[in-house]
Every structure is written in structure tokens, then in C-alpha cells.
Amino acid sequence: MSDRLPGIRPRPSLGRKLDIAARQSFPTVVTSLLLMIAAAPLGLAAQAQIQLAVALVSVFFWTLVRPGSMPPPAVFLLGLLVDLLSYAPLGVGVVILLVLHGLTLAGRRVLGRAGFLLAWLAFAILAVGAVALQWALTALLTLQILPVSPAVLAAILAIGAYPLLAVPLGRAHRTLAEPDRA
Amino acid sequence: MIRLSIPLRQALSKLTLPVLIAVAFGLMLLGKADGMIATRMRMALADALAPIWGLVAEPLAGVHRAVDGMRSLATLYQDNARLRAENDVLRRWQAVGLALDAENATLKANLRWVPEATPSFVTARVVADAGGVYARAVLLSLGPNHRATKGQIALDERGLVGRVTEIGSRSARVLLITDLNSRVPVTLESSRGRAILAGTNGARPRLTYWPEGVVPVEGERVVTSAEANAFPAGLPIGVVRYNANHVPEIEPDARLDRLEVVRLFEYGLNDLAPPELSIARQTERRK
Numbered sequence: 001m002s003d004r005l006p007g008i009r010p011r012p013s014l015g016r017k018l019d020i021a022a023r024q025s026f027p028t029v030v031t032s033l034l035l036m037i038a039a040a041p042l043g044l045a046a047q048a049q050i051q052l053a054v055a056l057v058s059v060f061f062w063t064l065v066r067p068g069s070m071p072p073p074a075v076f077l078l079g080l081l082v083d084l085l086s087y088a089p090l091g092v093g094v095v096i097l098l099v100l101h102g103l104t105l106a107g108r109r110v111l112g113r114a115g116f117l118l119a120w121l122a123f124a125i126l127a128v129g130a131v132a133l134q135w136a137l138t139a140l141l142t143l144q145i146l147p148v149s150p151a152v153l154a155a156i157l158a159i160g161a162y163p164l165l166a167v168p169l170g171r172a173h174r175t176l177a178e179p180d181r182a
Numbered sequence: 183m184i185r186l187s188i189p190l191r192q193a194l195s196k197l198t199l200p201v202l203i204a205v206a207f208g209l210m211l212l213g214k215a216d217g218m219i220a221t222r223m224r225m226a227l228a229d230a231l232a233p234i235w236g237l238v239a240e241p242l243a244g245v246h247r248a249v250d251g252m253r254s255l256a257t258l259y260q261d262n263a264r265l266r267a268e269n270d271v272l273r274r275w276q277a278v279g280l281a282l283d284a285e286n287a288t289l290k291a292n293l294r295w296v297p298e299a300t301p302s303f304v305t306a307r308v309v310a311d312a313g314g315v316y317a318r319a320v321l322l323s324l325g326p327n328h329r330a331t332k333g334q335i336a337l338d339e340r341g342l343v344g345r346v347t348e349i350g351s352r353s354a355r356v357l358l359i360t361d362l363n364s365r366v367p368v369t370l371e372s373s374r375g376r377a378i379l380a381g382t383n384g385a386r387p388r389l390t391y392w393p394e395g396v397v398p399v400e401g402e403r404v405v406t407s408a409e410a411n412a413f414p415a416g417l418p419i420g421v422v423r424y425n426a427n428h429v430p431e432i433e434p435d436a437r438l439d440r441l442e443v444v445r446l447f448e449y450g451l452n453d454l455a456p457p458e459l460s461i462a463r464q465t466e467r468r469k
Contacts, residue, residue, distance in 0.1 A: 036231065036234075039231075039235075039310050039311060039312075040235050040238050040239070040242070040309075040310055041235065041238075041239050041242060041308060041309060041310055041311060042242065045439070047311050048311065048313055048314045048315045048317075049315055052315060071198070072198045072199045072202050073198070073202065075202075076202045076205070076206065079206065080209075084220075084223055084224050084227045085227070086313070086314030086315065086317075087224065087312055087313060087314045087317050087319060087355075088314045088315070088316065088317075089210065089213055089214070089220075090209050090210060090212070090213030090219075090220040090223075091206050091207065091208075091209035091210030091211075091212075091213055092210065094202075094206035094209060095203060095206045095207065095210070098199065098202055098203045098206060099203070101199070102199050102203070105199075134315070137210070138315075138316055141210060141213075141214055142316075144362070146316050146362070147316075147362075147382065147383055147384075150315045150316060150383065151315065154315055
């Protein structure tokens with residue numbers, strides 16, 4: 001963060017301010033765009049699970065590498081978007097994303113220094129928990145026993161999607177989404 | 183901006199997450215207490231996104247067609263042979279069909295049969311998957327002055343797709359027959375036995391509650407029944423297939439996994455009448 005470095009700098013111009021704002025909002029904007037694309041008629045099997053996987057991976061990844069660009073209110077809005085797009089009972093997506101966000105923040109000190117594989121393992125555990133929580137809350141709110149296989153598929157897809165998304169997101173984190181490079 | 187002291191600001195930032203989680207639980211209760219709020223928010227979002235998805239749907243359908251084309255090129259020779267054989271069979275069936283049609287016309291003429299009114303329909307493009315992990319539904323893009331209403335019946339070119347459950351100003355949501363909450367009264371075509379088709383969220387809905395003495399036969403055709411006045415009689419749904427656990431399921435005729443265009447039929451059925459109305463009707467009947 002440039003704020004933490006001492007020294008006198010000229011006031012940022014309007015263009016530079018806009019650039020910084022764009023870079024800071026990159027994680028949330030890209031995540032919501034990915035969610036909307038995942039709801040488009042792509043003709044893929046298990047598209048609902050893919051959408052959930054995108055939300056889980058994005059929130060976990062950005063909370064881990066740059067929590068400043070993925071604040072709790074943004075997570076709340078992303079969860080609401082997931083609920084509205086996926087026709088889940090209102091609030092379920094919000095809760096699971098916020099819990100994921102909170103747990104990731106709590107473990108950030110350890111996970112931030114850990115390597116890619118350990119982060120993946122941590123994500124796998126959190127994703128299984130999130131999917132289980134979603135299953136339980138949805139069952140509770142709709143008052144029926146839901147089939148378990150979609151939840152299992154969602155967890156597997158989320159875990160499998162992590163490296164696929166984390167690599168390009170990691171590159172974006174160092175280039176596009178880096179406010180210091182504005 | 184209100185200037186706050188640094189410890190206060192830190193305390194507030196620590197509180198944000200628990201407060202938001204509490205708000206989320208409140209949202210859950212709100213959605214449970216008043217289902218209309220969630221529906222209205224969803225349809226507002228769907229109305230806003232439907233035109234965009236509609237734009238994307240066109241090139242995507244092109245890509246799907248191109249992929250299908252490439253695939254069919256590979257199997258051109260076998261397909262041709264299969265189609266020739268199928269054509270021979272179909273020619274025979276055409277003769278049977280024409281004979282039955284003529285016979286039907288004479289019988290109807292003799293019986294003074296009153297023809298049923300042809301239902302009006304609107305055609306709409308499927309623009310998005312409006313299901314979730316635990317729901318099976320599609321979103322349709324409609325013009326701003328559409329006449330689609332709740333409860334209309336959606337069919338593709340092969341068979342029953344589902345029913346319209348939510349209507350927005352530019353979009354409509356169709357709950358598929360495979361959804362966990364879908365129940366369709368059906369008739370087994372050869373035995374005329376009535377049953378209920380219950381969705382399981384899987385690709386094949388399950389057949390339940392068939393009467394004693396009637397056994398669904400593998401490969402038997404299943405059509406809608408007019409019971410409960412939710413569907414008109416005789417819409418094709420699919421054929422009976424027994425799964426590995428020996429439970430009769432329906433293989434839908436409609437291509438539910440790749441819906442592109444559906445027709446919404448207005449049969450003037452009043453299945454979504456409020457409860458007061460149905461009580462009033464029962465008392466009328468008793469008189």
C-alpha cells in the first residue's frame with residue numbers, strides 16, 4: 001500500500017484517482033460479471049454449481065490476497081446476487097459467503113504465508129463446509145429433505161475450479177487489480 | 183464524511199461482519215415471511231438482464247449448432263443408414279396415421295363432436311438457466327407488451343416443458359417438470375391409469391401414486407391428464423423407463439437440457455386460484 005510508505009507525493013490527478021478506484025473495485029466487479037456469465041445459457045451441465053463455485057473461489061481468493069478490495073458489504077451484495085440469480089431462498093448465499101469471508105480473514109495470517117497447495121487445501125475444507133451449510137439452510141427454509149448429490153457436485157466443482165480461477169486471478173492481482181501500479 | 187477516532191473506527195470495522203451476518207439471517211426470515219419480496223427482486227433483476235442474455239444467446243446458439251454440425255459430420259455415414267431404415271418404418275406409420283385420421287374424422291362427424299378451441303400461444307426464447315443448485319427452471323425473454331401470464335403451459339417442439347411460475351415485464355420464469363417442487367397429473371397411455379409425475383431435480387422425474395392393479399410398463403407413453411384442472415389432457419410428456427432400483431421414471435420427450443425456444447400456451451385453466459375461491463366453488467357445488 002502506498003499509504004503506508006512515508007514521503008511526500010503530489011496529489012493524485014482525477015485520472016489517477018479513477019484508475020485506483022477501478023483497480024480497487026476490480027475483484028467485486030469481475031466476480032459479479034463472472035456470476036452473470038455463469039447464469040447465461042451456456043448449455044453446460046451443472047451450471048448452477050459452477051456459479052456457486054465461482055462465487056466461493058472469488059470470495060476466498062480476494063479475501064486472502066487483498067481483503068481491502070473484498071470488504072464485507074461487497075461480499076454481502078455478491079451473496080445477494082448469487083441468491084437472486086440462482087433462485088435459492090433469499091439470504092442463504094449471503095450467509096455462506098459471509099461466513100467463508102470471516103473464516104478466511106481469521107486464517108489469513110497463516111494462509112497468507114502458506115503456499116498454493118496449502119491454500120487450496122484450506123479452500124477445499126471451507127468449500128465443503130460452505131456447501132454443507134447451504135444444503136442445511138436451504139433444507140431448513142424449504143422444509144424438505146434435499147438430494148445430497150447436487151451439493152457433493154458443487155463441492156467437487158468448487159475445489160476443482162480453484163486452481164483454474166486462482167491462476168488468472170493471481171496474475172490479475174499482481175497487475176490489473178494492483179492500485180500501486182495505477 | 184464523519185470523522186471518527188481511530189479506535190472507534192477499528193471497532194466499527196470489526197463489527198461489520200457480525201452485523202452483516204445478522205442482517206443476512208434477517209433477510210432469510212424476511213424472504214420466508216413474505217415470498218413476494220424475493221420474487222419481485224428476482225424478476226426486477228431478470229428483467230434487467232434478460233435483454234443482455236438474449237443478445238448472448240444468439241451467438242451461443244450458433245456455437246452449439248456449429249459443434250453439433252462437426253459432430254454430425256463424423257457420424258454422417260452411420261446416421262444416413264439409420265435414417266434410411268427409420269424412414270421406411272415411418273412411411274408405414276404414416277400410412278397407419280392417415281388411415282386413423284380419416285377414421286377419426288368420420289367417427290367425429292357421426293358423433294357430432296364439438297371440436298376443442300385451439301389454444302393461443304406465444305413463442306419465447308430461453309435466455310438463461312433460472313434454476314439453482316436445488317431448482318430446475320429457465321428464464322424466457324419476452325417483449326415489453328407480452329401477454330404471458332402465470333400458470334401458462336410451456337411446451338417445446340417435442341413435449342411438455344413446465345409451467346410459468348413468475349412473470350416480469352420482460353421475462354418469465356418456467357418451472358421445469360424435473361424440479362423438486364413440480365407435480366403433474368398424468369395418464370399412462372395404454373392402461374389409462376392415472377398417476378402423479380414428481381420432479382426429483384434429476385434428469386428423469388419419478389412416477390408416483392399409480393392405482394392398484396395398474397403397472398407402468400417400460401416404454402409406455404405418458405401424457406398429461408386433465409385432473410385437478412391444471413393441465414389439458416393429452417399433452418405428450420415422455421416414456422416410462424425403470425431405473426436400476428426398479429422405480430418407474432419418465433424420460434421426457436422435451437429436450438429439457440437444451441431448451442432454446444418454447445411456446446407458452448393459454449388454455450384458460452384456473453389452477454392458481456386463491457384458496458377462498460376454491461372454497462366458494464365447493465359450497466356452490468353442494469347447493
